[in-house]
Amino acid sequence: MKQILLLGGTGWLGQTLARQGLERGHQVTALARGTGPFVLGVRAVVADRESPGAYEKVADTAWDLVIELTDRPRFAREAVGFLGEAAGNWVFVSSCSVYALQSEPEADETATTLEPLPDADDGEDADFGRAKSACEEASMRYRDGKALVIRPGLIGGPGxxxxxxxxxxxxxxxxxxxxxxxxxxxxxxxVQIIDVRDLAAFILEAGLAGEHGYVNAVGEVHSxxxxxxxxxxxxxxxxxxxxxxxxxxxxxxxxxxxxxxxxxxxxxxxxxxxxxxxQEDGYAGFARRSDARALQLGLRRRSLxxxxxxxxxxxxxxxxxxxxxxxxxxxxxxxxxxxxxxxxxxxxxxxx
Ligand SMILES: NC(=O)c1ccc[n+]([C@@H]2O[C@H](COP(=O)([O-])OP(=O)(O)OC[C@H]3O[C@@H](n4cnc5c(N)ncnc54)[C@H](OP(=O)(O)O)[C@@H]3O)[C@@H](O)[C@H]2O)c1
Structure with missing residues (x-):
């Protein structure tokens, strides 16, 4: 049984991660304000990450895996700064929106990413791709590269x-x-949709296996x-x-x-x-991202x-x-x- 901390856990993917973590026999803790429901069986830590001391209630555990779901660079930086050194494994759930260009079909994880959002622009209405890029940068920096940055494409599925x-x-x-x-x-x-259940399984398995680096988590391509x-x-x-x-x-x-x-x-x-x-120019590579590294790391996908x-x-x-x-x-x-x-x-x- 592993100790898993979700920074989030009340949204759609977060709840799916929580359910699957419990089903696999792990102890799952979720830190969130609770605007969405916590999954039954999860240890719920109600905290607002805007407030000082938000992570103190989860600092007492040696986490085998922390899964960060935020798109706020300040939250990502503070959490990894506070909890990152002691955690066994760290996953940041990013997005394919971090890529600077959508024009190259089959582009892999080495493609150029957007410039990280500067600290001053952190906020609810920030540019999503640049905010995720800043979160990625913080996760990798504080963990000396020993973090796994997962970049989902469009997530789909029931609910x-x-x-x-x-x-x-x-x-x-x-x-x-x-x-x-x-x-x-x-x-x-x-169209390239990853099922939320397959994505959650991949995050848990690759995270607990200690994989690190960057990986696209995308569905099969269909017209x-x-x-x-x-x-x-x-x-x-x-x-x-x-x-x-x-x-x-x-x-x-x-x-x-x-x-x-x-x-x-x-x-x-x-x-x-x-x-x-x-129907615009420059979109030839959108929904056509390379899935090679994810498949190599063990991503399994159900059919569309x-x-x-x-x-x-x-x-x-x-x-x-x-x-x-x-x-x-x-x-x-x-x-x-x-x-x-x-x-x-x-x-x-x-x-x-
Ligand atoms: N949907 C897509 O197609 C797609 C594509 C690529 C990447 N993604 C990424 O996939 C992930 C989806 O996550 P998700 O479905 O679980 O939903 P989400 O809404 O992105 O999750 C955000 C989590 O952060 C928590 N949160 C927000 N503000 C907070 C605060 N001030 N203090 C404490 N907690 C706070 C929310 O809980 P409370 O509101 O309860 O506090 C929620 O649990 C995200 O990282 C998203 O960017 C999505």
Whole structure:
């Protein structure tokens, strides 16, 4: 049994780490304010990292592994300064947003990163990529390089609070025809999602194994068309196993060149086509990061189809209108009436 400290532990990934740590027989402590719930069985240490002495309550234990989840450089620096010397292993959960360029497909961990945020700019609204870059720098410096910096790409799976990975499978599961899908050339618009459960397992295993250095933690690359096919297949498979009627199957292709005029957003958020990348120059390498080092360190990934099935089975009855990303039923209907161009059954890709 190992002693694991989560600096965080009440968010989506933090809770998943806590559950898996407990399931593996470890003692898990989580330090957070508690704006989200602490997982049952975890030792909860309620503390505000803005306040002096925030780490004193966790200074009495010889931690085998500390997992830092913050995006605040000051928090990262103070925590590793206070606890870093005594801890056996240290993981900082960073992000692929630290990379300076998104233009090179298959770029690995040696790619140039953004300049770390200066101390004076630390705050809630700081530039996320530069803030994570400053947290990385502090973690490595205080630990003399003996830290593991994990850079996740887009995280998805059941319960995704952003709605980016859940919109399409839940939309197909709704049995409301037709489904508005973006028209993108066959094989284009990459999608690279790591399941939150696979990411948590990797963080715990690589962290406890004492790995260090930098590693991208990313999903397999699919085109958006393939991802939509998998989302629709997953919805159909869950309906078949439950003996419920077949879900939505009729598609309407939507010209993405009309998005600005229609005020439809790419990628995420309200009134959006989730997972569709901004159609801008310089994005050829986005969602196409190298996964070679992670696989070498033991990352195991379930298939995207499996992730989508789990999203549908665990999210049954959850309407897409309640998600943080995507089109509401009313918005979709409006766009179908105004912009829908061609109809068809699901086929490989989304060029209907
Ligand atoms: N979602 C993605 O696709 C994606 C992609 C790349 C990287 N990431 C990274 O993956 C991680 C996701 O973590 P997560 O899902 O667990 O959620 P999170 O919201 O990023 O977790 C932040 C944690 O810090 C705690 N916290 C915030 N302010 C605090 C304060 N003043 N004092 C004490 N604790 C404080 C929060 O707890 P309380 O609010 O309860 O205090 C929470 O547990 C993050 O590091 C994120 O940057 C995410």
């Amino acid at each position: 995704d609070p952003s709605g980016r990975s859940t919109y399409w499978p839940l939309r197909f599961a709704e049995r409301r025809d037709p489904v508005l899908v973006p028209k993108v050339p066959e094989g284009e618009a990459p 958006l068309g393939q991802a939509l096919d998998l989302a629709r297949e997953a919805a159909a498979a869950v309906a078949a196993s439950n003996g419920t009627p077949e879900p939505s199957r009729q598609l309407v292709g939507y010209e993405v060149s009309r998005m600005a005029e229609d005020q439809v957003n790419p990628w995420a958020g309200p009134t959006s086509l989730p997972l569709l990348l901004p 189809r499996q992730m989508f099935e789990d999203i549908v089975s665990t999210g049954e009855g959850l309407e897409v209108d309640s998600l943080c990303s995507g089109l509401t039923a009313a918005e979709e209907q409006l766009l179908v009436g105004r912009r829908g161009t061609s109809h068809g059954q699901m086929s490989p890709g989304v060029g209907v």
